[in-house]
Amino acid sequence: MKRELRLMKGNEAVAEAAIRAGCDGYFGYPITPQSEVMEYITAEKPEERTGMVVLQAESEVASINMLYGGAGAGKKVMTSSSSPGISLMQEGISYIAGAELPCLIVNVVRGGPGLGTIQPSQADYFQSTKGGGHGDYKLITLAPASVQEMADHATLGFKLAFKYRNPVMIQSDGAIGQMMEKVELDEQEERLTDDQIKEQYPWATLGKTPDRERNIITSLELDPAKQEQINLKLQKKYREIEKNEVLSEEIECDDAEYLLVAFGTSSRICQKVVKMARDEGIKLGLLRPITLYPFPVKEVARLAGQVKGILSVEMNAGQMVEDIRLAVNGKIPVEYFGRFGGIIPSSTEVLEALKQKIIGG
């Protein structure tokens, strides 16, 4: 496929890639550090370019519910926000997950809790990967580490969302969203017509025609026996996702004696740390989860049979380290190092932490 080369911000790349993926509707509310997503889309006049709808909602609560409506009609819909706004969306996300509808949600994470800071953070790991709202559900969570991946994950996100009828979260952060890099973009994909949607997604609420029963989009089932079946069906779907959709990258892991695990911005710092450590003769590798949910459990478990210790490097107070420990299951020491509140850890302090907590520990 012919790809176009551009220099873009991460927030612009995810927007452009979404338009090119045939997105039907964007609904959002401004919040730093992701406002460029809607600004870019509106400047592109998508209604002329592809017929895509874009609307600035009155709140994140409204925008996620606009997604809920659009997704019910079988449309490719997306929103973007940053941490406090994503918190407001949790009710709607839970309904969308419960009603089994596809949509794409971009979270350009900033530091919290509360209003926190507008600087980059990874403190929404728990919120993204463990559900976030009420009830037992999961979001497929993609963690881009470059502007290129911001674009690629928009395309992949829509694909996975429709494959599993499940919301997909791109968990980026202020650094990935704001930085400019070279990006290769896919060609424009045609938006589906209503007839194509009707054929491909027979559950969509396009109007009850005489040839079929009415379609009902709901997450409500008052009969406990039936509600349990719905939950079991959801859990079965999540097991499928865990089996089929794990993505991760391994850097210098073949001969590694020690391992760093990091995603997104902190994984970029850790690439430098691997180099620095190897210059000193320390055989260090890096495992970068690309899907945070499903988590690369098998990859971590395999590497735990090879290395002497693992350091989880995160821009939060230690969230992913819990999933690593579950995967390692006590075989080897697993420690955490991180900075939070909007601070990106330096390569020097990560290497120092590795020496203190793992190698010397």
Add this chain to the structure above:
Amino acid sequence: MAEQLTKEDIRKEANIVYKKTEVLTDNVLHYCPGCGHGTIHRIIAEVIEEMDIQSETIGIAPVGCSVLAYNYFDLDMHEAAHGRAPAVATGIKRLLPNKYVFTYQGDGDLAAIGTAETIHACNRGENITIIFVNNGIYGMTGGQMAPTTLEGMKSSTTPYGRNIKQMGNPLKMTELVAQLPGTYFVTRQAVHTPAYVRKAKKAIKKAIQYQEREKGLSFVEVVSNCNSGWKMTPVQANKWMEENMFPFYPLGDIKVPEDK
């Protein structure tokens, strides 16, 4: 002696003077006997049948007594979170601009938790129809105070009557949205007598037909009863509604299209 008509005779096509619209399913309504919801459902469904738009209509159910409205309309239906129906409707209508989209909401849903979604959908002039059923109480959760509960009116959370100083004022949402430039047709109706049912049906028909004009949102409030929540018989409840609700929530058109 006159020949007695058998049931079979009565059911003959030629003898039928009234039948249930096919836009309603055969599911048994869960609403309390005497409640207005059943009638309001019926007239909406009749309008959709008369307009022949069953295949082009998407309805949005709220949270509240009518949370299961999707069981009764033989339409594609979308059940929204509490108060979010106008946002869900916005998403659908923006992406399916040629379809008819309506929300069906109670007073707690529309005028308390969903105030922001309601006002902004109205103000943007979304080409949808909002049916707002106001019975001044939270029926489903067991009779708590609603934003539209009248002063002095008893509910399970205002057991000594609504005290304005403590609980604030009842909200006239319909008058409020009529002020917004995005609303095209705003009216307040009732369904407690056959004459009012006919009027309300006419209003709902206009409110749905106006979507074709693309001039903005149509808003139909139906002042209704809640005999269970009000702890009255259906007859008493209708009388109480006429004597107490109608003076505060007067019936009639509040905003009509200038370009009739």
